[in-house]
Amino acid sequence: MRVLILGGDGYLGWPTAMSFAANGHDVFAVDNYLRRNLARETCSEPLFDTPNLPKRTEIFRAVSGKGIDSAIGDCSDHEFLSRIVRDFSPEAVVHYAEQPSAPYSMRGHREARLTLENNVLATFNLIHVVLEHSPECHIIKLGTMGEYGTPNIDIEEGWLEVTHKGRKQKFLYPRQAGSLYHTTKILDTDLLWFYVRTFGLRVTDLMQGPVYGISTPECDCDEKLLPNFHYDDIFGTVLNRFVTQAVAGVPLTMYGKGGQTRGYLNLKDTLQCVELAAGNPPARGELRILNQFTEQFSVSQLAQQVTRVGASLGYEVQLQSIANPRKEAEDHYYNAQHSELLKLGLRPHLLTDEVLADMITKVGRYSAKIDKSIIMPRVRWS
Ligand SMILES: NC(=O)c1ccc[n+]([C@@H]2O[C@H](COP(=O)([O-])OP(=O)(O)OC[C@H]3O[C@@H](n4cnc5c(N)ncnc54)[C@H](O)[C@@H]3O)[C@@H](O)[C@H]2O)c1
Numbered sequence: 001m002r003v004l005i006l007g008g009d010g011y012l013g014w015p016t017a018m019s020f021a022a023n024g025h026d027v028f029a030v031d032n033y034l035r036r037n038l039a040r041e042t043c044s045e046p047l048f049d050t051p052n053l054p055k056r057t058e059i060f061r062a063v064s065g066k067g068i069d070s071a072i073g074d075c076s077d078h079e080f081l082s083r084i085v086r087d088f089s090p091e092a093v094v095h096y097a098e099q100p101s102a103p104y105s106m107r108g109h110r111e112a113r114l115t116l117e118n119n120v121l122a123t124f125n126l127i128h129v130v131l132e133h134s135p136e137c138h139i140i141k142l143g144t145m146g147e148y149g150t151p152n153i154d155i156e157e158g159w160l161e162v163t164h165k166g167r168k169q170k171f172l173y174p175r176q177a178g179s180l181y182h183t184t185k186i187l188d189t190d191l192l193w194f195y196v197r198t199f200g201l202r203v204t205d206l207m208q209g210p211v212y213g214i215s216t217p218e219c220d221c222d223e224k225l226l227p228n229f230h231y232d233d234i235f236g237t238v239l240n241r242f243v244t245q246a247v248a249g250v251p252l253t254m255y256g257k258g259g260q261t262r263g264y265l266n267l268k269d270t271l272q273c274v275e276l277a278a279g280n281p282p283a284r285g286e287l288r289i290l291n292q293f294t295e296q297f298s299v300s301q302l303a304q305q306v307t308r309v310g311a312s313l314g315y316e317v318q319l320q321s322i323a324n325p326r327k328e329a330e331d332h333y334y335n336a337q338h339s340e341l342l343k344l345g346l347r348p349h350l351l352t353d354e355v356l357a358d359m360i361t362k363v364g365r366y367s368a369k370i371d372k373s374i375i376m377p378r379v380r381w382s
Helices: 013-021 034-041 053-064 076-086 109-133 181-201 238-248 267-279 301-313 340-342 353-364
Strands: 002-006 026-031 069-072 092-095 138-144 161-163 167-170 202-208 254-255 261-266 284-290 294-296 319-322
Touching: 002 013, 002 076, 002 167, 002 238, 013 026, 013 109, 026 167, 053 069, 076 109, 076 254, 092 109, 109 138, 109 181, 109 261, 138 181, 138 267, 161 254, 167 181, 181 202, 181 284, 202 319, 202 353, 238 254, 238 301, 238 353, 254 301, 267 284, 267 340, 284 340, 294 301
Parallel strands: 002 026, 002 092, 026 069, 092 138, 138 202, 202 284, 254 319
Antiparallel strands: 161 167, 261 294
16 A cells, blocks of 8 residues: 655654555655654753654665655645645555644644644645545544543544434534644544545544553664654653653652543554554545544553552652643543444553553663653643
């Protein structure tokens, strides 16, 4: 399959590109280094440096014998994206190319505007260039479980059958985001749904939970093939942050009561899910929405597991509740369905103590590089 990865230099994009290439697909990765630039601008550098995208592809070729083509450019630039899709003619596009940080999007007007323009325009351009050059192509779009918010009813996979005054209709499941970033993901879904039902696009929208991990079969081949790993308050996801805090001897920063519950998944399972989606495309004119996570945890459950496993490895881990910089429920009902990817064949890598110990050990190798000044929250919602 010819697979185009937008955002192919990112935390998820780079391991995805390698995994598709390792499995024999033709891969083309595109990125404009937005994440690298924003990390530098906000003093949120990752735990270790990673080579730039063309260098990464060279190293991967030397290690695996497999090629990945790449181009540096902006998906919100219609002409650029149009050229790439016309020339490569992908059968599937995995769209990761967005500004993914909720705190960054809440920092101020400039950051909110960048997030809104970048995310919505990249999706909008992708829709148009696919319609123009590759209308059969399967768009696999990364959404987030955060689109649903934390409703007081079960979260379904994308859709809700509503009975109103004796009549029935299936609607997109109600969405209520907790940040401007998550709101842009809702706007993406609305755009995709409009173009699917009007122009017959073929789309999978993956509602993904927070991802953790640093290890995939390809990343493990060479240190220079590791994904970018953020542990700061702006770009780090919660478990990656807790693991780094445990290694650094900094108390784990649990926001408020720690009852915030979400669905999580291992980086290895992101790759599996995306590849399962690509291998099982929906029909034209279908918007398939899949909830992409494997286990639900509250923040306090994650903190307790990191404390226990960290202690077993000789780290003195402390847990500290700090004032919540976000506006969110800290104690709430949460029950999200996630059976469709399992039906497609997903075999989850669960968060066992062994998996967590391996992650702590790997991060521990870089303990000297941890900058403790970028751990506490620097952005407040209000
Ligand atoms: N990491 C998670 O836990 C998680 C959870 C749910 C959803 N997601 C979604 O998955 C996707 C990837 O997330 P990630 O963690 O890998 O983030 P990331 O920032 O590491 O990767 C995104 C990549 O896209 C690039 N990019 C952004 N805008 C671009 C543009 N206009 N043109 C070209 N390249 C552009 C960035 O430079 C970056 O390399 C995002 O859409 C994010 O919203 C991530």
